[in-house]
Amino acid sequence: MKEIPQIDSIELLLQRSGHYLRNFGYEFGFGYDNMSLRDQLFELITKYCKNIKYLYLCHDDDENIYPVINFIENMKHLDYLTIKLLSLASLAIHFNSEFDHLNVKILLQNLGQFLPPKLEYLCLNISHVKVNDFEVFLKNSQDTFINKLLIRNYDGQDILPCIKEFVMKKKRVKYLSIQDFFSFDGHIEYLQDKVKEFRSYNIKVQSYNSLVIDIYDYMREID
Numbered sequence: 321m322k323e324i325p326q327i328d329s330i331e332l333l334l335q336r337s338g339h340y341l342r343n344f345g346y347e348f349g350f351g352y353d354n355m356s357l358r359d360q361l362f363e364l365i366t367k368y369c370k371n372i373k374y375l376y377l378c379h380d381d382d383e384n385i386y387p388v389i390n391f392i393e394n395m396k397h398l399d400y401l402t403i404k405l406l407s408l409a410s411l412a413i414h415f416n417s418e419f420d421h422l423n424v425k426i427l428l429q430n431l432g433q434f435l436p437p438k439l440e441y442l443c444l445n446i447s448h449v450k451v452n453d454f455e456v457f458l459k460n461s462q463d464t465f466i467n468k469l470l471i472r473n474y475d476g477q478d479i480l481p482c483i484k485e486f487v488m489k490k491k492r493v494k495y496l497s498i499q500d501f502f503s504f505d506g507h508i509e510y511l512q513d514k515v516k517e518f519r520s521y522n523i524k525v526q527s528y529n530s531l532v533i534d535i536y537d538y539m540r541e542i543d
Contacts, residue, residue: 327360331368338368343535345376345402355384362391371397374538378404385423393434400538403427404445406474421448428453432460441468441533449476458486468495468531475500480508488521497528 334341344365346358365372372395379388385405392401405424424446435442469487473479480498487493496518498508508514508525515525533541 327357327364330361331364334364334368338365339371341365341369342371343374343538344369344372345374345535347378347404359387362387366391366394373397374400374535376402376535378406379423380406385426389427389430392431396436398436399439400441400533401439402441402443402445402533403431406445406447424448425450425453428457429460432457432462432464435461435464437464439464439466441470442466443470443472443532445470445472447474447476449473449479451477451479451482454479455482455486458482462486462490462492464492466493468533469493470497470528470531472499472528480514484517488518488523491521491523493523495524495526495531497526497531499528 346361375392375395375398377388377392379385388403392398392403405427427446428449471479471483483496483498487496496508518525
Protein backbone atom coordinates (compact mmCIF):
# COMPACT_ATOMS: atom_id res chain seq x y z
CA MET A 321 0.00 0.00 0.00
CA LYS A 322 1.36 3.45 -0.88
CA GLU A 323 -1.56 5.54 0.36
CA ILE A 324 -4.23 4.90 2.98
CA PRO A 325 -7.89 5.56 2.06
CA GLN A 326 -10.36 6.68 4.70
CA ILE A 327 -9.47 4.76 7.86
CA ASP A 328 -13.16 4.08 8.62
CA SER A 329 -13.56 2.27 5.31
CA ILE A 330 -10.52 0.14 6.04
CA GLU A 331 -11.82 -0.74 9.48
CA LEU A 332 -15.15 -1.87 8.04
CA LEU A 333 -13.35 -4.02 5.48
CA LEU A 334 -11.06 -5.60 8.08
CA GLN A 335 -13.96 -6.27 10.45
CA ARG A 336 -15.58 -8.36 7.76
CA SER A 337 -12.61 -10.15 6.25
CA GLY A 338 -9.46 -9.43 8.25
CA HIS A 339 -9.25 -13.01 9.49
CA TYR A 340 -8.64 -14.10 5.88
CA LEU A 341 -5.67 -11.76 5.42
CA ARG A 342 -2.34 -13.60 5.30
CA ASN A 343 -0.06 -10.98 3.70
CA PHE A 344 0.56 -7.38 4.61
CA GLY A 345 3.06 -4.86 3.30
CA TYR A 346 3.54 -1.13 3.49
CA GLU A 347 6.17 1.38 2.41
CA PHE A 348 6.17 4.34 4.77
CA GLY A 349 7.30 7.45 2.93
CA PHE A 350 10.31 9.48 3.92
CA GLY A 351 8.54 12.10 5.99
CA TYR A 352 6.08 12.60 8.82
CA ASP A 353 2.86 12.94 6.81
CA ASN A 354 1.78 9.30 7.04
CA MET A 355 2.80 8.46 10.59
CA SER A 356 -0.56 9.05 12.29
CA LEU A 357 -2.40 7.03 9.66
CA ARG A 358 0.30 4.38 9.83
CA ASP A 359 -0.27 3.93 13.55
CA GLN A 360 -4.03 3.72 13.08
CA LEU A 361 -3.55 1.10 10.40
CA PHE A 362 -1.25 -0.89 12.68
CA GLU A 363 -3.95 -0.87 15.36
CA LEU A 364 -6.57 -2.14 12.93
CA ILE A 365 -4.37 -4.88 11.49
CA THR A 366 -3.42 -6.00 15.00
CA LYS A 367 -7.06 -6.03 16.10
CA TYR A 368 -8.67 -7.77 13.13
CA CYS A 369 -5.93 -9.70 11.32
CA LYS A 370 -4.62 -12.48 13.52
CA ASN A 371 -3.24 -14.75 10.80
CA ILE A 372 -0.60 -12.65 9.03
CA LYS A 373 2.19 -14.89 7.75
CA TYR A 374 3.99 -12.58 5.30
CA LEU A 375 4.97 -9.11 6.54
CA TYR A 376 6.88 -6.47 4.57
CA LEU A 377 7.68 -3.13 6.22
CA CYS A 378 9.70 -0.27 4.77
CA HIS A 379 10.31 2.50 7.30
CA ASP A 380 12.20 5.80 7.30
CA ASP A 381 15.10 5.62 9.74
CA ASP A 382 14.27 9.16 10.90
CA GLU A 383 10.82 8.21 12.23
CA ASN A 384 9.73 6.68 15.53
CA ILE A 385 10.47 2.95 15.29
CA TYR A 386 8.61 1.76 18.41
CA PRO A 387 5.16 1.40 16.75
CA VAL A 388 6.81 -0.76 14.08
CA ILE A 389 8.46 -2.96 16.71
CA ASN A 390 5.21 -3.31 18.66
CA PHE A 391 3.33 -4.17 15.48
CA ILE A 392 5.77 -6.95 14.57
CA GLU A 393 5.59 -8.31 18.11
CA ASN A 394 1.80 -8.61 17.84
CA MET A 395 2.01 -10.73 14.68
CA LYS A 396 1.99 -14.20 16.24
CA HIS A 397 1.97 -16.37 13.10
CA LEU A 398 4.78 -14.87 11.05
CA ASP A 399 6.72 -17.07 8.64
CA TYR A 400 8.17 -14.38 6.35
CA LEU A 401 9.44 -11.01 7.59
CA THR A 402 11.14 -8.22 5.63
CA ILE A 403 12.27 -5.01 7.31
CA LYS A 404 13.75 -2.11 5.38
CA LEU A 405 14.95 0.60 7.72
CA LEU A 406 16.66 3.31 5.69
CA SER A 407 17.04 7.06 5.76
CA LEU A 408 17.67 9.27 2.76
CA ALA A 409 19.72 11.52 5.01
CA SER A 410 21.82 8.64 6.31
CA LEU A 411 22.48 7.25 2.84
CA ALA A 412 23.48 10.70 1.61
CA ILE A 413 26.18 10.93 4.27
CA HIS A 414 27.15 7.28 4.48
CA PHE A 415 30.81 8.14 4.79
CA ASN A 416 30.19 9.95 8.09
CA SER A 417 30.74 7.20 10.66
CA GLU A 418 29.61 9.49 13.50
CA PHE A 419 26.06 9.73 12.19
CA ASP A 420 23.74 8.37 14.88
CA HIS A 421 21.19 5.81 13.66
CA LEU A 422 19.23 5.37 16.84
CA ASN A 423 16.32 3.51 15.25
CA VAL A 424 18.60 0.81 13.84
CA LYS A 425 20.03 0.33 17.32
CA ILE A 426 16.55 0.16 18.88
CA LEU A 427 15.33 -2.32 16.27
CA LEU A 428 18.28 -4.68 16.65
CA GLN A 429 18.16 -4.57 20.44
CA ASN A 430 14.47 -5.48 20.52
CA LEU A 431 13.61 -7.59 17.47
CA GLY A 432 15.27 -10.82 18.57
CA GLN A 433 13.28 -10.99 21.81
CA PHE A 434 9.97 -11.90 20.19
CA LEU A 435 10.78 -13.78 17.00
CA PRO A 436 9.04 -17.18 16.78
CA PRO A 437 10.98 -20.45 17.23
CA LYS A 438 11.14 -20.83 13.45
CA LEU A 439 11.03 -18.41 10.53
CA GLU A 440 11.00 -19.46 6.93
CA TYR A 441 12.45 -16.13 5.86
CA LEU A 442 13.99 -13.03 7.45
CA CYS A 443 15.33 -10.13 5.38
CA LEU A 444 16.97 -7.17 7.14
CA ASN A 445 17.70 -4.29 4.79
CA ILE A 446 19.16 -1.67 7.12
CA SER A 447 21.83 1.03 7.27
CA HIS A 448 24.90 1.61 9.43
CA VAL A 449 24.68 -1.53 11.57
CA LYS A 450 26.93 -1.56 14.62
CA VAL A 451 28.52 -4.88 15.58
CA ASN A 452 27.45 -4.61 19.23
CA ASP A 453 23.81 -4.02 18.30
CA PHE A 454 23.79 -6.86 15.79
CA GLU A 455 25.33 -9.19 18.36
CA VAL A 456 22.51 -8.33 20.77
CA PHE A 457 19.99 -9.26 18.07
CA LEU A 458 21.72 -12.60 17.41
CA LYS A 459 21.93 -13.46 21.11
CA ASN A 460 18.29 -12.55 21.73
CA SER A 461 17.15 -14.65 18.77
CA GLN A 462 19.39 -17.65 19.46
CA ASP A 463 16.36 -19.93 19.90
CA THR A 464 15.00 -19.05 16.45
CA PHE A 465 15.88 -21.15 13.41
CA ILE A 466 15.73 -19.18 10.14
CA ASN A 467 15.57 -21.10 6.90
CA LYS A 468 16.60 -18.12 4.75
CA LEU A 469 18.45 -15.17 6.30
CA LEU A 470 19.23 -12.14 4.14
CA ILE A 471 21.15 -9.12 5.41
CA ARG A 472 21.83 -5.93 3.49
CA ASN A 473 24.04 -3.67 5.60
CA TYR A 474 24.33 -0.20 4.09
CA ASP A 475 27.82 1.00 5.01
CA GLY A 476 27.81 -0.51 8.48
CA GLN A 477 30.50 -2.28 10.47
CA ASP A 478 31.78 -5.75 9.65
CA ILE A 479 29.20 -8.13 11.11
CA LEU A 480 30.61 -11.31 9.54
CA PRO A 481 32.61 -12.41 12.63
CA CYS A 482 29.56 -12.34 14.90
CA ILE A 483 27.48 -14.12 12.23
CA LYS A 484 30.08 -16.89 12.25
CA GLU A 485 30.00 -17.08 16.03
CA PHE A 486 26.25 -16.93 16.65
CA VAL A 487 24.77 -18.23 13.39
CA MET A 488 27.26 -20.42 11.54
CA LYS A 489 28.68 -22.37 14.48
CA LYS A 490 25.20 -22.96 15.89
CA LYS A 491 23.77 -23.90 12.48
CA ARG A 492 20.84 -21.53 12.90
CA VAL A 493 20.14 -21.00 9.20
CA LYS A 494 20.01 -23.07 6.03
CA TYR A 495 20.48 -20.33 3.42
CA LEU A 496 22.41 -17.09 3.91
CA SER A 497 23.05 -13.88 2.01
CA ILE A 498 25.13 -10.97 3.32
CA GLN A 499 25.73 -7.74 1.43
CA ASP A 500 27.48 -4.50 2.21
CA PHE A 501 25.83 -2.14 -0.25
CA PHE A 502 28.93 -0.01 -0.76
CA SER A 503 31.53 -2.76 -0.91
CA PHE A 504 32.08 -5.47 -3.53
CA ASP A 505 34.01 -7.43 -0.90
CA GLY A 506 30.93 -7.31 1.30
CA HIS A 507 29.02 -9.61 -1.04
CA ILE A 508 29.87 -12.83 0.70
CA GLU A 509 28.90 -15.08 -2.22
CA TYR A 510 31.96 -13.76 -4.09
CA LEU A 511 34.34 -14.86 -1.32
CA GLN A 512 34.90 -18.54 -2.02
CA ASP A 513 36.82 -19.22 1.19
CA LYS A 514 33.88 -17.89 3.21
CA VAL A 515 31.39 -19.84 1.10
CA LYS A 516 33.31 -23.06 1.76
CA GLU A 517 33.55 -22.30 5.47
CA PHE A 518 29.80 -21.87 5.79
CA ARG A 519 29.20 -24.92 3.63
CA SER A 520 31.14 -27.01 6.15
CA TYR A 521 28.32 -26.19 8.59
CA ASN A 522 25.65 -27.12 6.03
CA ILE A 523 24.82 -23.47 5.35
CA LYS A 524 24.39 -22.49 1.71
CA VAL A 525 25.61 -19.00 0.86
CA GLN A 526 23.80 -17.49 -2.11
CA SER A 527 23.25 -14.11 -3.71
CA TYR A 528 20.62 -11.73 -2.42
CA ASN A 529 18.69 -11.84 -5.68
CA SER A 530 18.49 -15.63 -5.64
CA LEU A 531 17.06 -15.72 -2.11
CA VAL A 532 14.89 -12.60 -1.86
CA ILE A 533 11.15 -13.31 -1.67
CA ASP A 534 8.71 -10.54 -2.58
CA ILE A 535 4.97 -10.89 -2.26
CA TYR A 536 4.65 -12.39 -5.74
CA ASP A 537 7.30 -15.01 -4.98
CA TYR A 538 5.50 -15.80 -1.73
CA MET A 539 2.17 -16.29 -3.47
CA ARG A 540 3.81 -18.69 -5.92
CA GLU A 541 5.42 -20.62 -3.05
CA ILE A 542 2.12 -21.23 -1.28
CA ASP A 543 0.16 -22.15 -4.42
